[in-house]
Amino acid sequence: MKKYLIFYFIASAIIVLLFGLSFCSFPSDSIFDEGIFFENINKVALYLNVAIIIIIIVLLIKKRRIDGKIVFPIAFLVFTGFIVIGCFLFNDRVIVPYVHFGYYARLVVYGFTLLNIYTLLSMEKGDKNEEK
Amino acid sequence: MKEKIRNCLLTIGIGYMVVIVLLMFNSYANSSKYIMISTTDEYDAKLAEYKSKANNITEESCKNYYLSFIDYIEKDKINGKIEVSEYFKRVFSEEPFLSFYSKGIEACSKLTQEAARENSFPLLFLGASIQQDAIMGAYTTQYELTYPDRLVRMIAEPSIGTVQANIKYGKEVEIIERIYNIVTEEEVVR
Known part of the structure; x- marks a missing residue:
């Protein structure tokens, strides 16, 4: 459980960082409707994630344990790493700075939403055989 | 469960x-298989129109000009294989003057949206325009904002505008030979 939580909270910290950066860098003058659509989806995903993180913390305080597979948060971290490296790698080939970064940050957040829901579903009652 | x-x-x-x-x-x-297409701005269009009258450029010669150029880039003569979209092949074949006498950024943006519908990425900078950098910037920015998951490859004829775009946007613009060197002026004006 401890290992899972460490990776999970690292993932959460990265998401907060990514969101801060993507909000700062994503241009808002897109003339296409798709931009507005994605922005709305983005907000929903953000609020949903914040709500789930709060619920998870509350449940942890109430001594619930997590019975999830550690492979999910690790896969998420690897995924985020690939996306961030890819975005920085190709950033010098675009005119609008960090445009890929702003776009892929959303997809990373959707992945994080799945991880959050998984973590929530992995919450088990009681503290039977607490993880070493 | x-x-x-x-x-x-x-x-x-x-x-x-x-x-x-x-x-x-x-x-x-x-x-690398996407090529964006931009045509001359309004000033260049007028100039091109003037020149075309002087040189008696016909619709047919315009068409040959574009098709030869497409043939050139598709034969892998520039760095990396490039496929020109069917949409632009059609535009060049059916309405060569439309492409040749494009009316500035507005027309470029219409072409961009049309190309986007066909999931293609055409960009071809024609004309040695001093304002070419503005068109490149407007066009590419618009495309990047709409399709941030794609990379635009900029290919242009050597011109002051191309050099300006290189400096202004810090984006590498591949320089090709002047099209008139590829398709000789006689062929165009035939």
């Missing part, structure tokens, strides 16, 4: 991440 849902979610989650990473690198890997 809960365990099943969890396993299902785990599979979906990891599958989703793998697919996104593959799509991302695939889109970058394919970036």
